[in-house]
Amino acid sequence: xxxxxxxxxxxxxxxxxxxxxxxxxxxxxxxxxxxxxxxxxxxxxxxxxxxxxxxxxxxxxxxxxxxxxxxxxxxxxxxxxxxxxxxxxxxxxxxxxxxxxxxxxxxxxxxxxxxxxxxxxxxxxxxxxxxxxxxxxxxxxxxxxxxxxxxxxxxxxxxxxxxxxxxxxxxxxxxxxxxxxxxxxxxxxxxxxxxxxxxxxxxxxxxxxxxxxxxxxxxxxxxxxxxxxxxxxxxxxxxxxxxxxxxxxxxxxxxxxxxxxxxxxxxxxxxxxxxxxxxxxxxxxxxxxxxxxxxxxxxxxxxxxxxxxxxxxxxxxxxxxxxxxxxxxxxxxxx
Ligand SMILES: Cc1cc2nc3c(=O)[nH]c(=O)nc-3n(C[C@H](O)[C@H](O)[C@H](O)COP(=O)(O)O)c2cc1C
Numbered sequence: 001x002x003x004x005x006x007x008x009x010x011x012x013x014x015x016x017x018x019x020x021x022x023x024x025x026x027x028x029x030x031x032x033x034x035x036x037x038x039x040x041x042x043x044x045x046x047x048x049x050x051x052x053x054x055x056x057x058x059x060x061x062x063x064x065x066x067x068x069x070x071x072x073x074x075x076x077x078x079x080x081x082x083x084x085x086x087x088x089x090x091x092x093x094x095x096x097x098x099x100x101x102x103x104x105x106x107x108x109x110x111x112x113x114x115x116x117x118x119x120x121x122x123x124x125x126x127x128x129x130x131x132x133x134x135x136x137x138x139x140x141x142x143x144x145x146x147x148x149x150x151x152x153x154x155x156x157x158x159x160x161x162x163x164x165x166x167x168x169x170x171x172x173x174x175x176x177x178x179x180x181x182x183x184x185x186x187x188x189x190x191x192x193x194x195x196x197x198x199x200x201x202x203x204x205x206x207x208x209x210x211x212x213x214x215x216x217x218x219x220x221x222x223x224x225x226x227x228x229x230x231x232x233x234x235x236x237x238x239x240x241x242x243x244x245x246x247x248x249x250x251x252x253x254x255x256x257x258x259x260x261x262x263x264x265x266x267x268x269x270x271x272x273x274x275x276x277x278x279x280x281x282x283x284x285x286x287x288x289x290x291x292x293x294x295x296x297x298x299x300x301x302x303x304x305x306x307x308x309x310x311x312x313x314x315x316x317x318x319x320x321x322x323x324x325x326x327x328x329x330x331x332x333x334x335x
Contacts, residue, residue: 038216050293054075084102089102089239103162142186254270274291
């Protein structure tokens with residue numbers, strides 16, 4: 001079944017009349033209604049590049065930021081270089097991708113040069129995504145990233161396909177709390193925790209991270225998945241199991257953000273299957289203060305940031321909202 005496309009902001013307005021519209025009418029065009037402050041980070045737009053989708057280079061990050069992204073999240077970096085799994089590492093499925101890259105990365109000492117270089121050209125916050133095999137490793141990585149100039153760190157405690165890191169940490173309340181607490185004692189920049197949907201209650205783990213001192217949460221990483229080839233009779237990914245991303249996971253991610261917003265007070269960054277301004281608005285209404293975009297870049301190209309930010313802005317104006325913060329969590333309000 002093809003994925004539904006609802007991207008054209010001109011054709012889809014006016015939206016049906018929402019209860020709040022009656023009282024407001026269209027708002028003033030002149031203001032920057034898209035800026036948000038998230039865990040102390042100032043973003044000109046509530047859209048961010050999700051971790052791992054584009055390489056490591058400062059130039060790539062710069063072009064994504066110029067296209068409208070309000071912040072950049074790097075690929076997840078570990079202490080030592082890692083080559084990742086052999087191909088095939090990404091398979092296209094209906095409405096999404098299943099990947100098991102195996103966290104290929106050059107190691108933090110090498111990557112720190114790229115963080116320094118990126119900071120000389122980027123005018124948006126740079127968030128270093130890190131993964132480790134112990135709380136000490138996460139803390140060491142966070143320190144190195146911040147010393148190189150990262151404006152914040154995102155703890156990848158949710159990768160579904162590498163043993164002894166990622167979701168093996170994020171699925172355990174004890175390991176998660178210890179990791180967040182340790183990182184918070186080492187760095188004075190915002191610590192964002194990226195959560196796994198592959199758990200019984202993502203909201204409970206969000207609460208654990210918040211109580212341990214996390215400044216914000218990203219929900220979600222990929223959903224554990226696999227693909228089997230009927231012709232060969234074999235799993236298609238070399239690692240057999242990987243993570244599903246793209247439009248196929250959007251309703252799961254949306255429910256995760258909604259549940260977390262009900263239970264936890266710190267900001268949530270929505271991620272999973274966002275390809276249009278309408279998707280972004282749905283995440284904001286569910287309780288996300290900003291959104292990350294990954295697979296849509298592979299589907300639609302980097303211009304997806306400008307079309308989403310433009311569409312969100314038009315939505316806000318047409319529905320009479322002063323700025324984007326006014327719609328965060330609005331779907332929770334009883335009408
Ligand atoms: C090819 C690929 C590589 C990824 N690498 C990482 C990574 O290194 N670290 C991480 O935290 N998430 C990684 N992710 C997960 C994305 O950041 C994101 O959480 C997920 O894909 C859902 O968002 P999307 O549907 O917009 O892609 C990766 C996803 C894909 C498709």
